[in-house]
Amino acid sequence: xxxQTLDAKGLNCPLPILKAKKALTALPPGATLEILATDPGxxxxxxxxxRTTGHELVEQSVDGNVYRFVLKRKA
Amino acid sequence: MTDSSGTKSLSIIVTKGSxxxxxxxxxxxxxxxxMGLNVTxxxxxxxxxxxxxxxxxxxxxxxxxxxxxxxxxGHMGMPNFASMIPGVDAGATxxxxxxxxxxxxxSIPELRALALESEVRMIACQMTMDLFEYTLDxxxxxxxxxxxxxxxxxxxxxxINLFI
Numbered sequence: 001x002x003x004q005t006l007d008a009k010g011l012n013c014p015l016p017i018l019k020a021k022k023a024l025t026a027l028p029p030g031a032t033l034e035i036l037a038t039d040p041g042x043x044x045x046x047x048x049x050x051r052t053t054g055h056e057l058v059e060q061s062v063d064g065n066v067y068r069f070v071l072k073r074k075a
Numbered sequence: 076m077t078d079s080s081g082t083k084s085l086s087i088i089v090t091k092g093s094x095x096x097x098x099x100x101x102x103x104x105x106x107x108x109x110m111g112l113n114v115t116x117x118x119x120x121x122x123x124x125x126x127x128x129x130x131x132x133x134x135x136x137x138x139x140x141x142x143x144x145x146x147x148x149g150h151m152g153m154p155n156f157a158s159m160i161p162g163v164d165a166g167a168t169x170x171x172x173x174x175x176x177x178x179x180x181x182s183i184p185e186l187r188a189l190a191l192e193s194e195v196r197m198i199a200c201q202m203t204m205d206l207f208e209y210t211l212d213x214x215x216x217x218x219x220x221x222x223x224x225x226x227x228x229x230x231x232x233x234x235i236n237l238f239i
Contacts, residue, residue: 020109
């Protein structure tokens with residue numbers, strides 16, 4: 001279980017990334033954030049976001065049209 | 076500028092102020108800020124209107140053959156003579172706003188507020204303010220005023236410089 005869940009379903013680029021960043025900032029280092037999104041562009045975008053920022057993409061899955069990401073805040 | 080902490084910088088010259096063209100600078104600046112970059116936006120000419128307290132964003136299909144709206148299962152453009160009819164711009168603007176709402180696209184006021192919140196530096200072009208007779212009172216708080224040299228200094232210190 002992630003420490004916190006962010007429901008970004010129905011939101012389009014760049015809102016899932018902006019809301020995820022905001023949620024991550026409020027979490028302590030090492031904590032995990034689960035993000036649910038329906039924007040197919042989020043798959044590439046969260047990978048790029050993590051590569052650039054140093055947050056870790058620890059899990060990724062898709063269920064129907066809902067994409068699920070788990071990010072671990074960098075130390 | 077990549078500073079001692081390794082932070083990179085992005086600057087964008089914002090020259091357009093219609094509803095459609097307002098998106099690229101605000102989407103890129105908020106995202107870059109979320110990804111840890113220092114971001115500066117320099118608003119000049121029609122882009123300056125994106126800093127007004129009273130955002131009244133409109134768009135026009137006139138002279139834009141690439142603007143094709145999804146309609147009846149296909150995509151439809153509008154010939155220039157039809158775009159000139161009074162009310163067509165307003166109709167196209169409402170249509171675009173409704174489409175954006177339906178597709179979960181952020182509004183420009185929302186993106187602009189997020190940009191300010193994430194400390195995107197916004198510079199209004201002094202010359203454009205003089206030219207179109209605007210004062211700081213017309214603009215949202217939290218912005219600054221500067222000229223070409225102010226922007227060029229920022230550009231020399233930024234890895235990414237865009238003109239929109």
